[in-house]
Amino acid sequence: MEERRLLLAIALSLLVLTGYQILFAPKPAPRQPVPRPAAAGSPPPPAAASRVESPPGGAGQAAPVARSAAVPAVSDERERRVEVATSGFTVAFSNRGARLLSWRLHDYRDERGRPEEMVRTIPEGPRALDLETGDPEIDARLREALFRPSSEGVSVPPGGQAMLEFEFAEGELEARKTLRFEDQRFLVQVLAQVRLSGRELPVKLVWGPGIGNPSAAEREVQGYQPPQAVALTPAGVQRVPPDDIGGGARPLPAVRWVGVESQYFTALLVPAEEPRPAELRAVDLPAVEDAEASKGPAAVLDLGTSGGPALLYVGPKDHQRLSRLGHELARIVPVGDWIGPIVVPLMKLLRWVHGHVGNYGWSIVALTILINLVMSPFRHYSIANGVKMARLAPEMKVIQERYRKVPALDPRRQEMQKEIAALYARHGMSMGTQMAVGCLPLLLTMPFLIAFYRVLQVSIELRGAPFLWIADLSQKDPLFLTPVLMGGSMFVMQKMIPTAMDPAQQRMMMLMPVVLMGMFLWAPAGLNLYWLASNLCSIVQQGVTLKMIRSGEKERDKDKAEGSRPGKKARHA
Numbered sequence: 109m110e111e112r113r114l115l116l117a118i119a120l121s122l123l124v125l126t127g128y129q130i131l132f133a134p135k136p137a138p139r140q141p142v143p144r145p146a147a148a149g150s151p152p153p154p155a156a157a158s159r160v161e162s163p164p165g166g167a168g169q170a171a172p173v174a175r176s177a178a179v180p181a182v183s184d185e186r187e188r189r190v191e192v193a194t195s196g197f198t199v200a201f202s203n204r205g206a207r208l209l210s211w212r213l214h215d216y217r218d219e220r221g222r223p224e225e226m227v228r229t230i231p232e233g234p235r236a237l238d239l240e241t242g243d244p245e246i247d248a249r250l251r252e253a254l255f256r257p258s259s260e261g262v263s264v265p266p267g268g269q270a271m272l273e274f275e276f277a278e279g280e281l282e283a284r285k286t287l288r289f290e291d292q293r294f295l296v297q298v299l300a301q302v303r304l305s306g307r308e309l310p311v312k313l314v315w316g317p318g319i320g321n322p323s324a325a326e327r328e329v330q331g332y333q334p335p336q337a338v339a340l341t342p343a344g345v346q347r348v349p350p351d352d353i354g355g356g357a358r359p360l361p362a363v364r365w366v367g368v369e370s371q372y373f374t375a376l377l378v379p380a381e382e383p384r385p386a387e388l389r390a391v392d393l394p395a396v397e398d399a400e401a402s403k404g405p406a407a408v409l410d411l412g413t414s415g416g417p418a419l420l421y422v423g424p425k426d427h428q429r430l431s432r433l434g435h436e437l438a439r440i441v442p443v444g445d446w447i448g449p450i451v452v453p454l455m456k457l458l459r460w461v462h463g464h465v466g467n468y469g470w471s472i473v474a475l476t477i478l479i480n481l482v483m484s485p486f487r488h489y490s491i492a493n494g495v496k497m498a499r500l501a502p503e504m505k506v507i508q509e510r511y512r513k514v515p516a517l518d519p520r521r522q523e524m525q526k527e528i529a530a531l532y533a534r535h536g537m538s539m540g541t542q543m544a545v546g547c548l549p550l551l552l553t554m555p556f557l558i559a560f561y562r563v564l565q566v567s568i569e570l571r572g573a574p575f576l577w578i579a580d581l582s583q584k585d586p587l588f589l590t591p592v593l594m595g596g597s598m599f600v601m602q603k604m605i606p607t608a609m610d611p612a613q614q615r616m617m618m619l620m621p622v623v624l625m626g627m628f629l630w631a632p633a634g635l636n637l638y639w640l641a642s643n644l645c646s647i648v649q650q651g652v653t654l655k656m657i658r659s660g661e662k663e664r665d666k667d668k669a670e671g672s673r674p675g676k677k678a679r680h681a
């Protein structure tokens with residue numbers, strides 16, 4: 109009974125309050141118009157009222173139409189260029205679409221001696237740092253909108269940081285792009301936000317197509333890698349040439365970073381926190397004067413409805429610098445999985461040697477000599493073993509010819525093994541240790557030689573580094589002297605060492621220097637310099653080892669001759 113009376117009292121109270129609001133509601137204050145700059149050709153802002161009245165003389169009252177209030181207009185009155193200068197690079201934007209125009213690296217030069225340009229633009233194509241929402245109409249409006257920049261020029265103080273912001277609002281559409289730069293740090297923080305009628309829209313950040321503008325000389329070098337898409341996924345680093353992407357987009361469910369790379373430079377979009385979805389695209393590139401039409405890679409990072417933040421790295425594939433920046437960015441440098449633990453220390457050692465020598469060409473020579481000195485004991489045993497094998501080769505062939513027609517499973521094959529063991533014993537060798545003595549030096553030295561070869565392939569320090577007549581160690585030798593000398597040194601090496609091969613095999617081996625010389629004519633000059641220096645070290649060591657072997661044989665022959673004299677035997681008796 110009490111509950112029924114309580115409910116009745118509440119209902120009567122709500123009825124009284126509702127009637128009071130209807131009969132004595134306060135009149136709304138008149139809405140002041142929002143000032144906005146007059147832009148030529150821009151449409152008038154939509155009305156902000158919550159209902160539309162019927163025109164005078166109309167047949168009847170129009171039904172109320174619900175609409176969202178327009179945001180205050182924010183735009184610039186003209187198109188302008190906005191620049192950001194740091195100690196390492198200079199960035200230029202256009203306020204039309206807040207689109208990136210240029211990203212120049214101060215410490216790296218192109219073939220004309222100008223700062224290296226990282227941005228490649230094509231007509232009607234995507235631009236680096238474009239924003240996408242998935243709505244073609246909105247994306248087109250954003251590309252043509254005149255964003256209002258926070259400043260026309262930003263200079264990042266030494267050791268400090270600075271921020272550049274672009275804003276745009278018109279009707280129910282709002283967009284904002286904010287970039288935070290730090291001096292001496294190539295990681296730029298990018299924040300992006302797009303709203304429609306107050307609702308957050310999903311935002312994607314684009315880089316592409318490609319990166320940089322490789323010259324004709326760079327494209328001629330053997331092993332040149334055109335720009336391609338790259339991403340760090342749970343499965344590892346994925347490198348995808350634009351021709352393999354296909355006509356559409358290749359989605360990636362979660363990436364630690366995604367971007368575009370060339371031989372020596374890269375642009376990587378990094379989600380600041382957890383891995384995010386991304387996609388790879390192929391963009392049609394027009395033909396230029398020294399290259400045909402092709403496809404360029406583009407990378408897209410999905411920032412979701414939060415709009416970021418994301419980190420952007422644009423710069424050299426410098427393993428040391430990328431290691432300091434974190435986010436596993438150093439994995440963009442292809443040092444190799446199994447050989448990487450050797451490549452990385454050798455890269456640091458090359459820089460250390462350059463710090464004392466002052467020229468990367470002589471640094472390669474000095475480091476090659478150092479590696480060969482460390483490996484010289486193993487090579488000594490390998491050369492000595494080869495000489496012994498060459499000496500017993502004729503007797504070995506006689507034994508093998510004797511049992512040539514004996515089947516492999518025939519018990520008489522054991523007799524052949526006994527004869528070979530006796531042959532090894534007469535020459536002071538053991539069958540059990542022969543394979544180890546012959547193969548172990550090679551197994552120990554080859555990883556270091558291959559690792560240093562990889563160092564010269566991935567070290568950006570060689571780009572633009574001169575040496576004697578060579579203007580750039582990362583490009584081919586203009587006179588082809590180093591590959592020719594490399595081939596000649598290989599021929600000398602083969603002639604110095606006795607061999608157990610038959611004449612036909614020897615003739616085939618003599619063709620190898622010619623074949624390799626032809627293969628390395630267009631290889632980077634730094635690699636040819638390394639192989640030439642390594643071959644010269646091998647020639648010197650082979651000469652020293654052979655001289656030691658001959659000297660030891662003479663001493664043994666002399667001792668045998670003295671021991672065979674009657675007087676010598678009597679004295680010993």
